[in-house]
Amino acid sequence: DIVMTQSPDSLAVSLGERATINCKSSQSVLYSSDNKNYLAWYQQKPGQPPKLLIYWASTRESGVPDRFSGSGSGTDFTLTISSLQAEDVAVYYCQHYYNTLWTFGQGTKVEIK
Amino acid sequence: EVQLVQSGAEVKKPGESLKISCKGSGYSFSTYWIAWVRQMPGKGLEWMGIIYPGDSDTRYSPSFQGQVTISADKSISTAYLQWSSLKASDTAMYYCARHIGLTTGYLDYWGHGTRVTVSS
Numbered sequence: 001d002i003v004m005t006q007s008p009d010s011l012a013v014s015l016g017e018r019a020t021i022n023c024k025s026s027q028s029v030l031y032s033s034d035n036k037n038y039l040a041w042y043q044q045k046p047g048q049p050p051k052l053l054i055y056w057a058s059t060r061e062s063g064v065p066d067r068f069s070g071s072g073s074g075t076d077f078t079l080t081i082s083s084l085q086a087e088d089v090a091v092y093y094c095q096h097y098y099n100t101l102w103t104f105g106q107g108t109k110v111e112i113k
Numbered sequence: 114e115v116q117l118v119q120s121g122a123e124v125k126k127p128g129e130s131l132k133i134s135c136k137g138s139g140y141s142f143s144t145y146w147i148a149w150v151r152q153m154p155g156k157g158l159e160w161m162g163i164i165y166p167g168d169s170d171t172r173y174s175p176s177f178q179g180q181v182t183i184s185a186d187k188s189i190s191t192a193y194l195q196w197s198s199l200k201a202s203d204t205a206m207y208y209c210a211r212h213i214g215l216t217t218g219y220l221d222y223w224g225h226g227t228r229v230t231v232s233s
Contacts, residue, residue: 040219042158049208049223050150050158061221093158097217100172104158 002026002096006105012113019081021108023094028074031098038098041070041079044107045090053092054079086112115139117147117209117224124230125199132195133227135209142190143167146212148220149183149194153205163212164192172216199231 003026013019029038037057042050052061054070057077067082081088089112094105120134135147149161162173166185173183185192192209207227210220 038217042220044158049210049226050220051223052219052221055213055219055221095158095219097214097219100216101174102160102217104160107157 001101002029002098002103004094004096004103004105006092006094006108008108009106010109010111012111013081013084014113015086016083017113019084019088019110021079021092021094021110023072023077023079023105025075025077025096025098027098029096029098030074037073037077038096039070039072039077040095040097041068042093042095042104043088043090044093045087050093081110084110084112115211115222117211117222119207119209119224119227122228122230124232126233127199127201127231129199129231130195130197131199131229132193133207133229135192135194135224137190137192137211140211143187146214146216146218147185147192148210148212149181149192150208150210150220151177151205152208152226161194161207163216166190166192199229201231201233203229204231205229 005024007022039057041054044050058070091107116138118136143166146163148163151159161177162183164171164183166187182195209224211222
């Protein structure tokens with residue numbers, strides 16, 4: 001199984017500052033046949049279901065604010081919130097879908113400093 | 114508007130059976146896989162399995178194979194997750210989600226979740 005490891009487990013960022021979440025896969029999730037990284041990011045606010053933010057590692061889902069961006073390739077990926085807003089307090093998860101045994105990272109909790 | 118509406122919260126005793134549901138609307142239900150995801154209290158997300166309502170092709174995570182049954186009735190745009198004998202460790206929130214892709218993909222729309230509590 002591909003293991004997804006996020007870091008840090010939690011972080012506190014001041015309003016308006018940058019938040020960076022890392023996700024590392026135990027093997028590459030880049031398919032050479034289509035040159036796509038099979039990696040998604042989700043946001044889960046307290047008491048709510050997860051919400052898709054990013055897919056194919058860097059494609060923002062429709063309606064997601066452009067302060068959210070995804071980057072990386074192969075085994076190392078990053079979700080960046082360029083200017084943290086109060087409504088961004090949530091747990092963020094990465095997920096690979098490279099094969100049929102897709103798995104999520106353990107989650108990163110983002111809070112306001 | 115795409116919506117996935119899940120059945121309400123359940124409180125059951127160990128050993129009892131349970132079937133929860135997820136009704137899709139606003140899109141062609143038969144042509145998208147539906148996934149079930151477990152979230153135990155205070156924990157992360159775990160993929161349980163997926164079903165293609167068009168022909169009921171079903172794939173299970175090895176962790177959940179034999180523990181649950183996933184089914185669907187395309188005539189009423191509804192997917193199901195069922196247990197034959199609940200355990201206390203089945204206490205969790207269960208989400209259904211629309212799956213983009215073939216047997217592997219990401220999840221673009223999620224239900225609100227069904228909370229299942231198993232306690233004697």
